[in-house]
Amino acid sequence: MTTVTPKSPLLDEHVSLGASFTDFAGWQMPLKYTSELVEHRAVRTRAGLFDLSHMGEIDITGTDAGVMLDHALVGELSKIAVSRAKYSLLCNQNGGVVDDLVVYRLAEDHFLIVANAANAAAVFANLLARSEGFDVAVTDRSTETALIAVQGPAAQDIVADLAPAEQTQVVADLKYYAVTTADIAGQQVLLARTGYTGEDGFELYVPNSGAVHLWRALAASTVARGGVPAGLACRDTLRLEAGMALYGHELNVNTNPYEAGLGKVIRLNKNFIGRDTLQTFSTEKPQRRLVGLVGSGRRAARTGYPVLDADGFPIGQITSGALSPTLGRPIALAYIDIAHSENDTLVSVDIRGKVEPFTVSPVPFYRRS
Known part of the structure; x- marks a missing residue:
């Protein structure tokens, strides 16, 4: 069987910018463009533009979508309001962390799960198995979806500059851990005010076909505002300064979430996979x-x-x-x-x-x- 190597739709853009690359879960992703230090400081003071297309995107749709996710994940996802997001964990029966992920509620019966690149296939397989008996469809959108992030103090202005006049206030009013649809640089995107740097910022989900156009527009707006394209190297130092866990480092299948300080995201008042073990962990x-x-x-x-x-x-x-x-x-x-x-x-x-x-x-x- 032939193995297809995953490829960001923005790979040629990174090559043209002179990026240094690293293998990340089988993806060739930009490690840095110029200097990790320059890119880190740009995010802290102005803005950085990141290609995160290696992340996994999984749709959960159907009348049982909320209750199915309550069964599959440690949090009460059925209680997320439409257009809001929540951080959660997918645990195994032993209470170990299969992945940490962000869940967006796009409609009453439609959720988007964003998984770490190295775990995307495992998350999809687990969610598919855990959906049995529920009226839901579990669909992997990872290979057809690009994800671009703008992070830093100038992020709001960068994104708003590319929105139609009637949507600039939509960008400004979007709350932290909220999501909406928007027209950015002529592309219909899913716009979320989320990130992994400790700064204000946005993550934009767009079909692969619109990724290059969106990236180029965001890059021009970012540079005009004093920012730079940024690679995964500075993303790691940014998230570390912000105290954010990285799967494979702070979290893995042997991690007790309570020792990791993640007890606050676990809801033991419901039945979910791994609950009994996590209940025991919570009392020890x-x-x-x-x-x-x-x-x-x-x-x-x-x-x-x-x-x-x-x-x-x-x-x-x-x-x-x-x-x-x-x-x-x-x-x-x-x-x-x-x-x-x-x-x-x-x-x-x-x-x-x-x-x-x-x-x-x-x-x-x-x-x-």
Whole structure:
């Protein structure tokens, strides 16, 4: 059987911009165009334009769509208002996280699930299996849908500049974690005020056929407002500063969501797959906790590096780490033993044989003003 390699409809645009590429879940995606630092700072001060077409998009339609998702996911998705969104988890019977995802309610009987690229096929398969017995259709739209994000303080102006005069207020009035249809640069898009950078921003869903035109229009508007196209490298440092979990780092099928600080998205008052295990997790004292760490030096603690207590004994492991471009200090997320997880606790990290001091810190590390 021939395996089809997934390809962003914007790949040629990235090549023409001189992007450096990385393999991301089988997709060739732009890692950076010029400098990760320049792109990161542009998002924090003006705007960045991202191609996120590798993400998965799955439609759930039918009269039972809401109750089916209540059964399939940990949250009460049937209670989402039309044109709003909610972050949720797809867990297995053991309570482990198959994926973390965003759910948009587009109509009473129509939901859009946005899954991480590496998990899109697994999410589709799980939702299809969990739809049995419900009056719903589960449709994978991933290969026919492009996703472009504009993130940063200038994002609203960039998008509004491309809307018809009668829709500019629609853009301005769109709430955080809300979604609507809009005409942007002559393309009918699904416009969501969501993102993964800690900044204001929009995510625009468009059929592949309209992706190049939309990208070019957004790129021109972004550059005119002082922004730049941005790659996945700076998206990672942006989300880390914002304290946002990344699947495969902070989350996986072995993750206890309560240890990850995600208990607030779980609704145990309903029946769903994994509920019994998660009910047990909710009553147990956690053995470890996901925390933020801030270093006093300049060396970054990378994924997998051991976290040590004052006596040099291992108490945890780094899940994500970088030198923060905004703060100018090393920051990291790590799972560490609960006894050492209080804020301001002094710990250290073994960075390639050299022990560096870190302090347990609240997250997010950065909040937009």
